[in-house]
Amino acid sequence: MPAVTRLRVDAYTVPTTTDGEAMPESDGTLTWKSTDVIVVEIDAGGLTGLGYAYTSPAAVPLIRDLLAPIVLDSHVDDPTATFWRMGAVVRNLGWVGVSASAISAVDVALHDLRARLAGEALTAFLARGATGRQPHDGVMASGSGGFTNYSDAQLSRQLSRWVDEGLRAVKMKIGTHPEQDPARVALARQAIGDDIALFVDANGAYERSEAIDLAHRFAEHDVTWFEEPVSSDDLPGLRLVRETAPDGMRVAAGEYGWTPWYFRTMLNAGAVDTLQADATRCGGVTGFGLAVEAAAEAGVPLSAHTSPALHGVLAPAFDDVVHVEYFHDHVLIESEFFDGTPALVDGRLLADLAAPGHGMSIRRADVDRYARASWRSS
Numbered sequence: 555m556p557a558v559t560r561l562r563v564d565a566y567t568v569p570t571t572t573d574g575e576a577m578p579e580s581d582g583t584l585t586w587k588s589t590d591v592i593v594v595e596i597d598a599g600g601l602t603g604l605g606y607a608y609t610s611p612a613a614v615p616l617i618r619d620l621l622a623p624i625v626l627d628s629h630v631d632d633p634t635a636t637f638w639r640m641g642a643v644v645r646n647l648g649w650v651g652v653s654a655s656a657i658s659a660v661d662v663a664l665h666d667l668r669a670r671l672a673g674e675a676l677t678a679f680l681a682r683g684a685t686g687r688q689p690h691d692g693v694m695a696s697g698s699g700g701f702t703n704y705s706d707a708q709l710s711r712q713l714s715r716w717v718d719e720g721l722r723a724v725k726m727k728i729g730t731h732p733e734q735d736p737a738r739v740a741l742a743r744q745a746i747g748d749d750i751a752l753f754v755d756a757n758g759a760y761e762r763s764e765a766i767d768l769a770h771r772f773a774e775h776d777v778t779w780f781e782e783p784v785s786s787d788d789l790p791g792l793r794l795v796r797e798t799a800p801d802g803m804r805v806a807a808g809e810y811g812w813t814p815w816y817f818r819t820m821l822n823a824g825a826v827d828t829l830q831a832d833a834t835r836c837g838g839v840t841g842f843g844l845a846v847e848a849a850a851e852a853g854v855p856l857s858a859h860t861s862p863a864l865h866g867v868l869a870p871a872f873d874d875v876v877h878v879e880y881f882h883d884h885v886l887i888e889s890e891f892f893d894g895t896p897a898l899v900d901g902r903l904l905a906d907l908a909a910p911g912h913g914m915s916i917r918r919a920d921v922d923r924y925a926r927a928s929w930r931s932s
Contacts, residue, residue, distance in 0.1 A: 555630040555671055556599035561622050561931045563659075565611035566591045566924035568887050572701075572708060579883070580703040582729020582759030589883050590926075591891070592617075593916055594659040596667050598630050603667025604914060606891075607834035608861070608884070609655030614927045616656050620644060622931055625660060630671065633664035637840040641813075654812035654835055661838025662864065662912075670911040677905045677912075680839070680871035692902040693869040695862060696753060699882035700726025700742065709738065710745035712882070720901040721880065723751035725779070728768075729759025736771045743775040753779035760784055762791045766798050773800035781806045781830075792825035804828050809859040811836050814844045821852040828876070832859035833868055842868055850874045863888040866896030866903030867912040878903055891921050 567588050569576045578587040592613045594605045607613070620643050628636040640660065644653040669676040681689035697716035700709050713724045726742050728735040735754075743752055754777050760768065765783035772780065780799060784791040786807045796805035808830035811817050814837065820826060829852075831845035842858075849856040856874050858865035860881040869875040880898070888895050894913040896903040906913045 555668070558596055558598045558626050558628060558630060560597040561617075561625055562595045563614050563617045563929055564593045564925060565614050565927040566593070566891075566921060567611070567926050568924050570883060571886065572704070572712075572882075578703065579701040580730055581701060581727040581755065582757040584757065585703070589887060591887060591924075592656070592659050593891070594663045595916075596625060596660070596663045598667055599671050601667060601670045603663040603665070603670060603911065604916060605659040605662030605664070605666060605838060606864070607655040607659040607662075609659075609834075610652050611926045612652050613656040613659070614929050616644075616647075616652060617660065618929045620647070621656060621660055625664070626931060628664070630664065630668050633661060633668060634840050636664060637661050637837060641837075650812040654837065658834050658836065658838040658841065661840050662833065665839040666911040673910050675905065675907045675909060675911070675913070676839075677867050677871050678907055680843070680868065689905070689907065690870040692896075692899070692904040693866065693875060694723070694877040695721060695866075695880040695898060695901060695903050696723035696725055696751070696857075696877050697721045697882075698725040698753075698755075698860070698879045700724070702727045702730035706738075706741055710741060713742055714745045716880075717746050717750055719898070721750075722901045723753060723779075723877065725753035725755055725781070725879070727757065728754050729756040732760065732764060732768065735768060739772050739775050739777060748776070751779070752777050753781065755781035756783050758782045758785035758788075762788075762794055765791075765795050769795060769799045769803060773803055778802055779804050779806060779828075782809075786810050786820075789820060789823040789825045793823060796825065796827055806830055806857060808845070809835070811845065813837070814841060814848075817845045817848045821848055821854060826854065829854050829856045830859045831856060832861060833864055834861045835859075839868065843872075846872045846874055860884050861888075862903060863892060863895040863914060864912070867905045869903070870905055890917070892916055
C-alpha cells in the first residue's frame with residue numbers, strides 16, 4: 555500500500571444544546587456546557603482516512619509532537635503495529651486520558667484509510683478479519699441523555715421522543731440528588747410506557763450501600779441496566795452491586811477503559827454483567843477490537859459507549875456487541891460534522907456497506923465556527 559503523505563488534526567468546541575437552546579448538562583458527578591472534538595485526517599494514495607475523538611484540544615500538539623512522526627513513517631496496511639508504536643511513545647507522558655483519545659482518532663483514520671484503499675466498507679473488512687463472515691446488517695441503538703439538570707418536562711419529552719423515533723431502550727442520568735432519583739425513574743417509566751427498556755447511569759455517584767438500596771427501588775420500575783452504580787475504579791464495589799442487584803438487572807461499566815489491559819482487569823474482577831468500551835477512548839478500531847475479544851473470552855456481552863456514528867460502523871462487524879449508545883450530545887455533533895453517518899431505522903443503526911471505509915466525510919465549512927486549533931504536516 556502507498557505511504558502516508560500528510561496528516562492533519564483539527565480541534566473543535568461545540569456548545570451543548572437541548573431542543574435547540576444552549577444549556578449546560580449534568581450527570582451524577584459532572585456538569586459541562588460544551589464538548590471538545592478532534593478530527594484527524596491522513597492521506598495516502600490520493601485518498602483520505604478520517605478519525606475523530608471527544609477530547610481536549612491539547613491532543614493537537616500531542617499528535618504533532620509525538621504521534622505524527624510515527625504515522626508519517628508507518629505502513630498503511632498495518633495499523634495495529636502503528637497502534638502499539640503510538641502506545642509506546644506516550645509511555646512517559648501517560649497513555650490514559652488525552653493520549654489515549656489522540657491515539658484513538660489516529661487509529662480510526664488509519665483503519666478507514668486502509669479500507670478505502672482496498673475499496674471495501676470498513677464494517678465488512680473488520681468482520682472478515684475478526685470472524686471470517688459477513689457483517690450483521692445493523693446494531694440496536696439505545697437513546698441516552700435524561701440529564702440530571704433536566705426538568706420533569708424535558709426528561710419526559712426527550713425519552714418519549716426517542717420512543718417515537720423507534721428506539722426500544724432509553725437511558726437517563728441519575729445520582730446528583732439520590733433522594734429524588736426513584737421519583738425521576740418512575741416519571742421516566744411513565745413517559746416511555748411498559749414495553750421500552752429503561753436504563754439508568756449514575757456515573758459512579760453512589761456509595762456501595764446506597765447503590766444496592768436504589769437498585770432494588772429502581773427494579774420496581776423495571777430498570778434492567780444500572781451503569782456505574784459506584785465508581786468504575788471500585789471493582790470490588792461493582793461486583794458487590796452486581797451480585798446483590800435484583801434478578802434481571804445488569805450492571806455495566808467500562809467507558810473509562812483507556813488501555814487494552816483495563817478491560818481484562820475489570821472482567822477478571824467479575825465487576826460487570828455487560829462490558830462497555832468506547833473506540834474514541836480505548837484505542838480506536840484496534841483498541842475496540844481488543845475489548846470485544848476480551849469480553850468474548852470472558853463470556854460477557856459488550857455495549858459501545860457513545861459516538862454512535864463510529865460505533866454504528868464498528869459494532870455490526872462483531873458478534874458480541876449488543877447495542878450502541880445513541881448519546882444526545884454526540885448525535886447532534888456527528889449529524890452536523892459528518893456526511894455519511896449510519897442511518898437510524900426502526901431503532902437500529904445501519905452502516906452503509908456500499909461506501910468504502912466508514913463512509914464519513916467532514917463538512918468543514920459548516921463547522922469552522924467551532925474551530926479551536928489546527929495543525930497539518932508539510
